Amino acid sequence: MKTVVINASPRRKWNTAQIMKEAAKGAESVGAEVEYIDLYKLDLHGCMSCLICKKADNERCKCYWKDELSPLIERILDADTLLIGSPIYFNEPTSHYRALMERLIFCILSYDGFGSYFEGKVNVGLFFTMNAPEDYYETMMEDYLQSSSQVFGMLNGEVKIYPVFNTLQVNDYSKYAMGAFDEEDKKLSREKRFPVDLDAAFKIGAELSK
Ligand SMILES: Cc1cc2nc3c(=O)[nH]c(=O)nc-3n(C[C@H](O)[C@H](O)[C@H](O)COP(=O)(O)O)c2cc1C
Structure with a gap:
């Protein structure tokens, strides 16, 4: 069994990476x-709309753009499980998450009937980390993230979403102009809530990779 795990945060050691x-x-x-x-x-890049993946005689389920993402897309389509984590930037996942999603899904999307050309099965786990507390997520983000994540169903496996709320964005808030955040509340969330999220991530990683 193969699992591809992707950190779609520019920060390599922070919330999403952990x-x-x-x-x-x-x-x-x-x-x-x-x-x-x-x-x-x-x-x-995101999808460059070259449409080479839609040419009549070309092999399906392949992104033909020549950069470092196309080989990764091949490995994802060859895997059993895909786990992606992204911070939320302006109520959406990051631009790199979006670039991967566009390229991965467009090359398996059929323009002959809007189904999926993909005949394999890849389970997908999506982890979104954010400053927002749970109630803000539920009102402002949940519906959009649920519906925009549905495209991963084209990989024919289970799709699971896990939101991580109220993350610690910096270690010492007193060194930043971040007066809108309550440092004590952030630290409490880090101590009490984040370990629960780490545990949940472990379990989802295991469950989707079985
Ligand atoms: C450009 C930018 C935009 C952001 N926009 C939001 C937002 O709309 N909602 C939110 O809850 N958090 C927002 N955040 C906070 C991050 O989502 C949050 O700190 C996340 O956990 C960071 O992940 P990381 O530690 O892995 O980088 C934003 C952060 C940045 C840098």
Whole structure:
């Protein structure tokens, strides 16, 4: 079993990365072979609309754009599980998450009937980390993230979403102009809530990689 784990945060050691490393450990705990990728290390674009993947005689389920993302897309389509973590930027996942999603899903999307050309099955776990507390997420983000994540259903597996609320954005808020945040509340959330999220990430990584 192969699991591809992707950190779609530009920060390689912060909230999203820590969540994804736990998810990776969960996948390893059930014997999956894990590949961990920091997406921001790759030179990539979103879909360039070259439409080579839609040419009549071309092989399906392949992104033909020549950059570092296309080989990763091949490995994802060859895997059993895909786990992606992204911070929320302006109520949405990051631009790199979006670039991966556009390229991965467009090359398996059929323009002959709007189904999926993909005949395999890849389970997908999506982890979104954010400053927002749970109630703000539920009112402002949940519906959009649920519906925009549905495209991953084209990989024919289970799609699971896990939100991580009220993250610690910096270690020392007193050194930043971040007066809108309550440092004590952030630290409390880090101490009490974040370990629960790490544990959940481990379990989801394991469950989806079985
Ligand atoms: C450009 C930018 C935009 C952000 N927009 C939001 C937002 O709309 N909602 C939110 O809850 N958090 C927002 N955040 C906060 C991050 O989502 C949050 O701190 C996240 O956990 C960071 O993940 P990381 O530690 O892995 O980088 C934003 C952060 C940045 C840098």
